[in-house]
Amino acid sequence: MSYEMSGEHDPVTIVLVDDHEMFRVGVRSEMEQHRDRVRVVGEGWDVDSSVQAVMTGRPQVVLLDVHLPGGGGTEVIRRCEAGGLESSATRFLALSVSDAAEDVISVIRAGARGYVTKSISSEELLDAIDRVSTGDAVFSPRLAGFVLDAFSGSIEVASIDEDLDRLSPREREVMRLIARGYAYKEVARELFISVKTVETHVSNVLRKLQLSNRHELTRWATDRRLI
Structure with a gap:
């Protein structure tokens, strides 16, 4: 054509x-x-x-x-x-x-x-x-x-990329929903996965980002404008 x-x-x-x-x-x-x-x-x-x-x-x-x-x-x-x-x-x-x-x-x-x-x-x-x-x-x-x-340069793009590279695509989806305040059951329903799988993904995200709980995760994601 x-x-x-x-x-x-x-x-x-x-x-x-x-x-x-x-x-x-x-x-x-x-x-x-x-x-x-x-x-x-x-x-x-x-x-x-x-x-x-x-x-x-x-x-x-x-x-x-x-x-x-x-x-x-x-x-x-x-x-x-x-x-x-x-x-x-x-x-x-x-x-x-x-x-x-x-x-x-x-x-x-x-x-x-x-x-x-x-x-x-x-x-x-x-x-x-x-x-x-x-x-x-x-x-x-x-x-x-x-x-x-x-x-x-006001936002550290390179550091954001480096942090996110540690997460799988599914872990990024779970991270964003959890940071937005979704309950585990709501995340499971949104992504068509089990609550147990959500718990596993959240555990992996916290470990990879060296965070202690979902409150720290929300602050981490908010600071980087990921939600």
Whole structure:
């Protein structure tokens, strides 16, 4: 499929990347009401399908969820760039429910041009797509200052990465929920695992981070803006 940069009045071409089908359907439906501004040329629901959709569709903007089966949004960016995708032609805009530090930092480091949360309105999303397509960097208001702090050195990004590298993906999920105040039973229900498994993960997290209890864990996660 050949790709040509659109003219001034042509709609911005986009690929939707999210592992929740209902969310993709909702966004596509919303975008189709604004065909003069955007045109959906593909969808992805895991890393493999997303990379294929991007490399085939060559969109101007990829709406990219951070958490995906197969490696996450950062892996999609990495593989697309490794496949020869030009960052000046296709730009990535993270669209996620998460505003955790590790998610924001990792996807921006990988090359995304912006990061907005799913609480964004349709008009705000359309505006963000327009701006990112022209090379602007776009962030939800609450995240803008945080991103500046992270990359100016005010937040010790390297130490956050080093600490989190000790935890498995499942342990990170449990850590974040526990730090947010979830009871063990609530974590088990949220992640579809047993309470015993939650207890094991919490024990491992505390040991790896050299913390004594969940109160210290909450303070640790809050200080690093992980919740």
